[in-house]
Amino acid sequence: MRLMIVDDSMIIRNRIAVLANNPRLGKVDIVGLAGDGEQALALAKSKRPDVITMDLTMPKLDGEACISELAKLLPDAHILVVSALSDRATALRAIRNGAHGFLLKPFRDEDLLNSLVELCK
Numbered sequence: 001m002r003l004m005i006v007d008d009s010m011i012i013r014n015r016i017a018v019l020a021n022n023p024r025l026g027k028v029d030i031v032g033l034a035g036d037g038e039q040a041l042a043l044a045k046s047k048r049p050d051v052i053t054m055d056l057t058m059p060k061l062d063g064e065a066c067i068s069e070l071a072k073l074l075p076d077a078h079i080l081v082v083s084a085l086s087d088r089a090t091a092l093r094a095i096r097n098g099a100h101g102f103l104l105k106p107f108r109d110e111d112l113l114n115s116l117v118e119l120c121k
Contacts, residue, residue, distance in 0.1 A: 001025065001027065001029070001050050001120055002029050002031045002047065002048065002051070003020055003029065003030050003049060003050070003051050003052070004030075004033075004034065004040065004043055004047060004049035004051070004052045004053075005017060005020075005032070005034070005052075005053050006035075006036075006037070006039075006040040006052060006054045006055060006066070007054075007055040007058070008035050008055060008059060010035070012082070013035070016053055017033065019109055019113060024113055025116055025117065025120070031043070031047035031048075031049050032047045035058070035059075036059045036061060037058055037060055037061025037062060037063065037065060037066030038060045038061045039060075040052070040066050040070070041061070041066065044073055045073065048074065049074070050076075050078065050120075051078045051116065052070060052079045053079075053082050054067060054080065054083075055081075055082060056081060056083040056085050056090065056094065057084070063083065064093060064094060067079055067099050068098060071098025078100045078101075078119045079098060079099045079100055080100065080101045080116065081094045081101065081102045081103065082103045082105060083102070083104070083105060084104070084105040086104050101118070101119050103115045
């Protein structure tokens with residue numbers, strides 16, 4: 001699995017990166033870490049990730065807009081939204097825009113692992 005992690009918080013990016021080394025996920029290559037949607041699109045074009053974790057609230061290009069662009073650019077990539085925005089409408093919009101799952105922050109390590117395992121089946 002080629003994973004790209006997109007979040008404006010370096011702490012969250014690093015936490016997801018550490019969790020991605022869990023043996024339950026198999027071999028994971030972290031191909032990019034992005035702090036905003038513009039960085040994510042640039043990295044996605046060159047690195048072609050299979051799986052993307054995506055925050056929604058970010059500078060320059062928010063997660064919702066980025067998801068729409070990524071879905072066009074990489075239609076086979078699986079996108080897991082990891083966000084503190086918890087209302088149902090936000091989650092549904094993200095799914096309609098091309099996301100494949102939604103995990104609410106703060107998250108437990110086990111919940112992230114389960115979401116990634118399910119996404120990569």
